Amino acid sequence: MTSAAPAASSVLDTLDVDQRKWIRRQLYLAFAGLAVGVLMGLLQVLERLNIDLYDEVQLQSYYQGLTMHGVATAIVFTFTFSNAFLALATARGLGRPLASTNLVIGSFVTAALGLVLALAAMVTNSATVLYTFYAPLEASSLFYLGAVLLVVSTWLVSVNQLLTLRAWRRQHPGERIPLLAFTSIVTYLMWDLASVGIAVEVVVFLLPWALGWVAGTDPLLTRTLFWFTGHPIVYFWLLPAYVSWYMMVPRRAGGKLYSDAIVRAVFIMFLLLSTPVGLHHQFTDPGVDSGLKFVHAILTFAVFFPSMVTAFTLLAAFENGGRARGGKGLFGWIRKLPWREPFVAPQLLAMLAFTVGGATGLINASFTVNLVVHNTAYIPGHLHLTVGTAVALSFMGISYWLVPHLTGRRLFSDGMAVLQAWLYFAGVLLMSRGLMGAGLEGQPRRVPANSIPYRQEGWSTFDALTGLGGVLMVISAALFFWNIIATVRNREPAQGEELTFSLSETIHGADVAPPALDRLGVWVLAAVALVLVAYLPALVTQGIDLSSPGFSLF
Ligand code: CU1
Numbered sequence: 157m158t159s160a161a162p163a164a165s166s167v168l169d170t171l172d173v174d175q176r177k178w179i180r181r182q183l184y185l186a187f188a189g190l191a192v193g194v195l196m197g198l199l200q201v202l203e204r205l206n207i208d209l210y211d212e213v214q215l216q217s218y219y220q221g222l223t224m225h226g227v228a229t230a231i232v233f234t235f236t237f238s239n240a241f242l243a244l245a246t247a248r249g250l251g252r253p254l255a256s257t258n259l260v261i262g263s264f265v266t267a268a269l270g271l272v273l274a275l276a277a278m279v280t281n282s283a284t285v286l287y288t289f290y291a292p293l294e295a296s297s298l299f300y301l302g303a304v305l306l307v308v309s310t311w312l313v314s315v316n317q318l319l320t321l322r323a324w325r326r327q328h329p330g331e332r333i334p335l336l337a338f339t340s341i342v343t344y345l346m347w348d349l350a351s352v353g354i355a356v357e358v359v360v361f362l363l364p365w366a367l368g369w370v371a372g373t374d375p376l377l378t379r380t381l382f383w384f385t386g387h388p389i390v391y392f393w394l395l396p397a398y399v400s401w402y403m404m405v406p407r408r409a410g411g412k413l414y415s416d417a418i419v420r421a422v423f424i425m426f427l428l429l430s431t432p433v434g435l436h437h438q439f440t441d442p443g444v445d446s447g448l449k450f451v452h453a454i455l456t457f458a459v460f461f462p463s464m465v466t467a468f469t470l471l472a473a474f475e476n477g478g479r480a481r482g483g484k485g486l487f488g489w490i491r492k493l494p495w496r497e498p499f500v501a502p503q504l505l506a507m508l509a510f511t512v513g514g515a516t517g518l519i520n521a522s523f524t525v526n527l528v529v530h531n532t533a534y535i536p537g538h539l540h541l542t543v544g545t546a547v548a549l550s551f552m553g554i555s556y557w558l559v560p561h562l563t564g565r566r567l568f569s570d571g572m573a574v575l576q577a578w579l580y581f582a583g584v585l586l587m588s589r590g591l592m593g594a595g596l597e598g599q600p601r602r603v604p605a606n607s608i609p610y611r612q613e614g615w616s617t618f619d620a621l622t623g624l625g626g627v628l629m630v631i632s633a634a635l636f637f638w639n640i641i642a643t644v645r646n647r648e649p650a651q652g653e654e655l656t657f658s659l660s661e662t663i664h665g666a667d668v669a670p671p672a673l674d675r676l677g678v679w680v681l682a683a684v685a686l687v688l689v690a691y692l693p694a695l696v697t698q699g700i701d702l703s704s705p706g707f708s709l710f
Contacts, residue, residue: 201626226287353384411477
């Protein structure tokens with residue numbers, strides 16, 4: 157199998173200088189979010205090791221730090237990283253600048269303002285409501301406003317993508333949407349639909365309540381709206397990583413994707429199935445119809461399918477690449493993959509972590525087995541393998557190319573990047589084993605495990621694993637920041653792959669993919685219909701009861 161000439165393009169060809177600058181700034185917001193999240197994560201893992209620093213850093217409680225950890229990593233870091241990466245990918249995919257520079261700037265400004273407002277509320281302990289900000293825990297209106305602005309920043313990216321697509325279509329009538337642009341745009345279309353839940357929750361219910369315009373709120377209804385967004389948000393975290401896993405990593409590994417059509421079909425399946433599954437987070441909630449919970453459980457298994465297709469497709473592409481690089485035998489190709497490349501190694505390790513993360517997700521999704529793990533430390537064990545590694549470690553790997561690409565400075569250290577990835581991988585395996593083990597021994601999630609009065613004997617070994625693994629992850633993150641900061645200050649110019657945005661090739665191209673897959677409007681309508689079927693009965697039967705007062709416990 158031979159590789160064709162690189163489908164290379166310098167970003168300078170496709171993106172004007174201003175857009176590149178604001179996309180770079182959006183990326184720096186992502187790193188700021190990650191930094192806050194990592195610092196708070198350090199406090200939590202030290203607590204597992206019986207070292208309590210909350211007073212020293214002037215935090216009122218474990219929960220204040222926990223809220224900042226969740227919001228900074230799962231909302232700020234992920235949203236702003238995707239805003240930067242997929243805006244750039246859309247421009248590269250369509251081979252033209254984004255339609256509106258003002259929307260690029262607007263997305264940065266709303267995200268930055270959202271970050272500042274939410275952070276101000278959390279730092280002053282007026283929003284200690286965790287990143288799953290359920291009523292009746294009540295935050296200050298600043299926090300909710302910040303959350304809204306962060307979501308709006310993503311919508312502005314989506315609008316810009318669609319305007320750019322429209323302009324592209326005028327010049328390319330009848331042509332297939334280039335695959336990179338297709339995957340980037342469908343990711344945001346999925347999120348546009350998914351984020352309606354949280355937008356309604358915050359704008360209609362939580363914000364008026366926090367401002368004192370209404371006396372009470374409805375905890376069950378707002379929870380249902382939260383999880384309407386709260387499951388598909390997982391795919392808004394994950395799909396930007398998938399864009400890189402499909403469109404970039406195989407190319408760097410010397411392999412080809414076997415089918416363009418299957419990639420399009422996978423992203424359409426995520427558009428259809430990501431949202432109508434949120435009730436699997438409410439299996440133990442009273443007041444939600446159990447028949448509907450079962451429907452959501454079945455659909456959750458359905459949304460596992462495109463990830464399985466992804467696993468097989470990528471594995472085939474990597475085997476194809478490893479053999480092209482001279483790998484022999486059943487597993488010899490694995491060693492031949494470019495494990496020393498800072499862009500590739502973190503993402504391969506992220507994929508490995510995701511195999512365990514995905515499998516444990518099936519346990520959470522199961523209607524009955526869920527009861528064993530529900531609200532235990534097992535859940536953060538699962539989500540640090542998924543968003544905490546499959547996504548975060550992939551984003552780190554992408555950054556080792558993206559930062560040089562956007563700044564024109566060479567990556568400071570390849571070796572440090574690869575070491576960082578392995579440290580992170582080892583750390584998360586230890587930490588997740590600790591959290592999952594403790595969870596199975598009955599340790600609740602979201603608690604300072606060392607200081608709760610009902611602490612169990614069997615937790616100690618697991619807490620030590622959690623603490624040790626977490627410390628490794630923090631050291632790894634410190635290496636990441638060191639490398640990135642040194643890159644931005646590096647005098648050496650970017651070179652080789654850093655200058656290009658090379659894309660995976662497909663063995664069976666777009667010419668044999670069903671044209672119906674490109675009819676995005678039709679697929680969005682189908683997704684809306686599926687969501688209505690899955691959610692309308694729940695929303696209708698639950699009704700609205702705005703009688704709950706707000707609580708602030710911590
Ligand atoms: Cu979920």
